[in-house]
Amino acid sequence: MTQTETMPRTLARELPRHEGQTVKMQGFLHARRDLGGVQFLVLRDVSGITQCVGSGLTLPLAESSVEVVGTVKAHPKAPGGFEVQVQDFRVISAATEPAPVEIPKMEWHVNPETMLDYRVVTVRGLKERAALKVQAELLAAFRDHLQQEGFTEISTPKIVSAGAEGGANLFPIDYFGQPAYLAQSPQLYKQIMVGVFERVFEVAPVYRAEEHATSRHLNEYLSLDVEMGFIQDEEEVMALENRLLAAIMTRLKERCAHEFTxxxxxxxxxxxxxxRISLMDARQLVTEKFGHQVGGKDLDPEAERLLSQHFAQTESSDFVFVTKYPRAARPFYTHADHNPDGSLNPDTTRGFDLLFRGIEITSGGQRIHDHAMLMDSIAAYKLNPETLEGYTEVFKYGMPPHGGFAIGAERLTAKLLGISNVRYARAFPRDRHRLTP
Structure with a gap:
């Protein structure tokens, strides 16, 4: 082996501790330019970018994999404050044609469809991978905190015989001649698993066959699901999510400052x-304070934005729980609320949503754990109990009071980073019109 071959690889973020030394760097040719016989090339690796300066180099197309050996010098205008003066340059794997988009010049808002069409390359962009790095740390923090609170990670089926929310918005598939569907939620399975581990969570894709094409919806997205048993009411579930979000933000501050900058x-x-604010009070507030009339059973997107604006102004909070949803706006398994005298209120539930910076990122609540009550609810929702039998039978065997929530990972990532379209918070999004790449 040559001396170069035995040299350890140095990453862009490690250059400050190698000033004056000869290093070997490997990465992608991010950008290049020639200035009067002096060549500047920007090398991109997993940790950042490095300006390299040389002359007489035969440079390949951008995005080629390359190796640079050179001396590290301080330079105030170089990325990170250091550059590498090239002594040796080698092409590891040359690009065979120009990239369809100039990676250093990409902007999400300029030509979004082109960026998605060529996602196999555009995902390499610094901002694109920064968003995915933040999401990766978000997921790690989600797992770590829940495990610290005694939760067990589970894996549930993504091919199911019926929907978790009554059969709407399902993708049908042929399962060896039988009708089946892609799971729209792990809801029913994670409730069953409360009877095993009491506290469970899952990180997995879910599928919604909804024909909207908005900046806030995907047809396949990453759902962060949580369920916990032996609770008093939905307040315990909201308190858990409160602690969880605080832990996630702490980790992002520690590990993703560069990406946020x-x-x-x-x-x-x-x-x-x-x-917290009840749904009815929230609707009244946005009408009286902002003059916005809310239609439907829930809050519309404008009402969510206005309500978030109110709490940001009055309580300096980017988050607000909307509680006490009506039965008509919640799935059949949502527990009814109680009246002050202790009796059940058939019209109001212990369901909630969490809004963050103007958009819903969580839906949750306390679930029905009593078998008779659950069967009554299924009948009231005019669902077929036979298709739900595999779920409902567990409630014959002493299920505890329980509740949980689900966070859309892409929505949370997008709102954290100010990304206007949720599609750019997923490496390879699936929306109404996109099956590739």
Missing amino acids: LLNATIPDVPAHIP
Whole structure:
């Protein structure tokens, strides 16, 4: 082996501790330019970018994999404050044609469809991978905190015989001649698993056959699901999510400061007690304060934005829980609320949503754990109990009071980073019109 071959690889972030030394770097040719016989090339590796300066080099097309050996010198205008003066240059794997988009010049808002069409290359962009890095740390923090609180990670089927929410918005598939569907939620399975581990969570894709084409929806997205048993009411579930979000933001502050700076985004402070407001009070507030009439059973997107604006202004909170949803706006398994005298209120549930910076990122609540009550609810929702039998039978065997929530990972990532379209918070998004790449 040559001396170069035995040299350890140095990453861009490691250059400050190698000033004056000869290093070997490997990465992608991010950008290049010639200035009067002096060649500047920008090398991109997993940790960042490095300016390299040389002369007489035969440079390949951008995005080629290359190796640079050179001396590290301080330079105030170079990325990271250091550059590499090239002594030796080698092409590891040459690009065979120009990239369809100039990676250093990409902007999400300029030509979004082109960026998605060529996602196999555009995902290499600094901002694109920064968003995915933040999401990776978000997922790690999600897992770590829940495990610290005694939760067990589970894996549930993604091919199912019926929907978790009554059969709507399902992708049908042929399962060896039988009708089946892609799972729209692990809801029913994670409730069953409460009877095993009491506290469970899952990180997995879910599928919604909804024909909308908006900046906030995907047809396949990553759902962060949580379920916990032996609770008093939905307040315990909201308190858990409060602690979880605080832990996630702490980790992002520790590990993703560079990515947030690159994307000109701020990490929110999570209040010790996220504000709460009932759905009916929320609707009244946005009507009286902002003159916005809310239609339908829930809050519309504009109402969510206005309500978030109100709590940001009045309580300096980017988060707000909307509680006490009506039965008509919640799935059949949502537990009814109680009246002050202790009796059940058939019209109001213990369901909630969490809004963050103007958009819903969580839906949750307490679930029905009593078998008779669950069967009554299935009948009231005019669902077929036979298709839900594999789920409902567990409630014959002493299920505890329980509840949980689900967070859309892409929505949370997008709102954290100020990304206007949720598709750019997923490496390879699936929306109404996109099956590739």
